[in-house]
Amino acid sequence: MTPNELLQQKLAAKQFSADEFSELVIRLLDYGVICRDESQIEEQLYDRYLQLQELVEDYLLPLRVRIQHDKRFHFVRLFPPGAQVPGLPDDEHQPFNSGLRATLNQQEVATVLVLRAEYDKALREGQVDDQGCVMLALEALGIALKNLLGRTFPAKKTERDQLFRRLRQLRLIQTAQGFDPMQPDAWLKIRPSITSFVNDKVLQTLGESLPSTDADTEQDDVRSTPDSALFASAGSEE
Numbered sequence: 001m002t003p004n005e006l007l008q009q010k011l012a013a014k015q016f017s018a019d020e021f022s023e024l025v026i027r028l029l030d031y032g033v034i035c036r037d038e039s040q041i042e043e044q045l046y047d048r049y050l051q052l053q054e055l056v057e058d059y060l061l062p063l064r065v066r067i068q069h070d071k072r073f074h075f076v077r078l079f080p081p082g083a084q085v086p087g088l089p090d091d092e093h094q095p096f097n098s099g100l101r102a103t104l105n106q107q108e109v110a111t112v113l114v115l116r117a118e119y120d121k122a123l124r125e126g127q128v129d130d131q132g133c134v135m136l137a138l139e140a141l142g143i144a145l146k147n148l149l150g151r152t153f154p155a156k157k158t159e160r161d162q163l164f165r166r167l168r169q170l171r172l173i174q175t176a177q178g179f180d181p182m183q184p185d186a187w188l189k190i191r192p193s194i195t196s197f198v199n200d201k202v203l204q205t206l207g208e209s210l211p212s213t214d215a216d217t218e219q220d221d222v223r224s225t226p227d228s229a230l231f232a233s234a235g236s237e238e
Contacts, residue, residue: 007055014051024048025059028078033171033193036074037131049076073132073192075171107154108166114145115172116198119190132192133174139184157182164188172197 001009011021024045028034036046049056049069057067064081104112118141122134129135145151154160160181167173174189 007059010055011052014055016048016052020048021052021055024052025056028056028076029065031169031171033075033077035171035191035193038171038174046074046076068196070192070196075191075193077171077193077196104166107151107159107163110145110149110151111141111163111167112170112172112194113198114141114148115167115190116194117148118144119192119194122190128192133189136188136190137184138181138186138188141188142184153181170197 007021008018011018027045028049034042034046034049036043053069060067060078066079066081068077068079070076115136118136119134122128122136127134142153145153154163164173164175164179164181168175172191172194174191176187179188180186
């Protein structure tokens with residue numbers, strides 16, 4: 001029996017088709033993350049993952065792709081080989097260039113770092129909801145961005161829209177329908193997955209992580225190595 005035939009046999013035993021398995025794996029590899037509370041589609045895919053978890057892990061094992069499954073907050077995130085993953089032992093294999101590594105610009109990196117710092121602050125103060133999320137006013141985020149890194153949000157609405165769309169794609173924040181990044185009284189939710197996206201070591205040296213200039217638009221390759229802050233997967237919004 002070929003590996004493909006064996007996989008189909010195991011899927012049939014769980015009453016799933018090969019197409020359903022393919023949809024799940026492709027979504028994980030494309031987005032890099034599935035959050036159950038993001039949408040109805042991701043709710044269905046997350047529930048499917050729960051039933052097919054062993055088969056997905058076996059399928060991705062030869063690629064040395066690492067999987068973080070947070071059962072409490074119901075999300076699954078993929079990490080490239082060599083990445084440090086909270087709750088998992090270090091991978092002995094060195095990382096290599098991979099489609100699972102996101103390329104974030106300086107503004108995106110700065111905002112993600114500050115979101116992590118604000119989440120940690122709220123966690124210490126017990127201001128976390130039952131889903132592990134933290135509510136944060138856009139104005140407060142802007143102030144923290146200025147105080148911690150000496151940076152400000154982009155002046156143009158199109159650039160701000162792109163920034164927050166990217167953060168939603170990475171499943172780091174949630175925003176309500178009609179969210180306007182130009183309104184300081186707008187609110188967003190920081191997801192608990194931010195803690196696995198930025199490690200504690202980088203959080204402790206936040207002030208030295210980035211140059212404090214808004215003119216710097218150079219692209220940074222976001223590496224998932226022991227000396228790095230961020231782990232991410234590129235993907236497109238629904």
